Amino acid sequence: METTAPSRPPRTISGRWVVLSMFAFGIVATAGIWVYWKLHLAPFMPLQKALVAEFPKSSPRVDGGWTKNEFKTVPPTLRIVLRVPYPPDERDVRVPATIERVIALAREYVDFAKYEMLEIFLVNYVPEKAPIQHTFKGKISELE
Numbered sequence: 001m002e003t004t005a006p007s008r009p010p011r012t013i014s015g016r017w018v019v020l021s022m023f024a025f026g027i028v029a030t031a032g033i034w035v036y037w038k039l040h041l042a043p044f045m046p047l048q049k050a051l052v053a054e055f056p057k058s059s060p061r062v063d064g065g066w067t068k069n070e071f072k073t074v075p076p077t078l079r080i081v082l083r084v085p086y087p088p089d090e091r092d093v094r095v096p097a098t099i100e101r102v103i104a105l106a107r108e109y110v111d112f113a114k115y116e117m118l119e120i121f122l123v124n125y126v127p128e129k130a131p132i133q134h135t136f137k138g139k140i141s142e143l144e
Contacts, residue, residue: 047109075116088134
């Protein structure tokens with residue numbers, strides 16, 4: 001004689017709880033992005049606004065500190081990426097002039113004492129081609 005226990009119905013989750021969980025996840029994700037922005041990117045916002053005023057349509061991006069892979073293996077670096085409307089070639093007289101102006105604005109809006117290195121990336125995006133980039137790297141203590 002075989003005895004079978006009464007089968008339990010499968011456990012289900014109410015649709016109401018699924019929707020509430022999705023809203024909660026969205027709120028937590030938005031709060032996380034806002035906190036990241038406030039703590040990591042907001043200190044550079046005055047410099048970014050100054051760069052936009054000086055170089056319209058340049059889409060500047062300013063970041064400082066260490067990257068995740070470099071954490072404390074290299075000195076803290078201030079990185080500035082600027083879109084330029086011309087191919088940034090070393091022989092072009094606009095490249096050093098742009099770099100000098102970016103350095104002057106960075107001195108005005110960022111505390112250089114927190115950083116040892118400065119990296120400036122001038123990028124020109126060509127449709128359907130690889131971007132053309134010029135990179136300036138230097139020690140902040142050596143800039144004058």
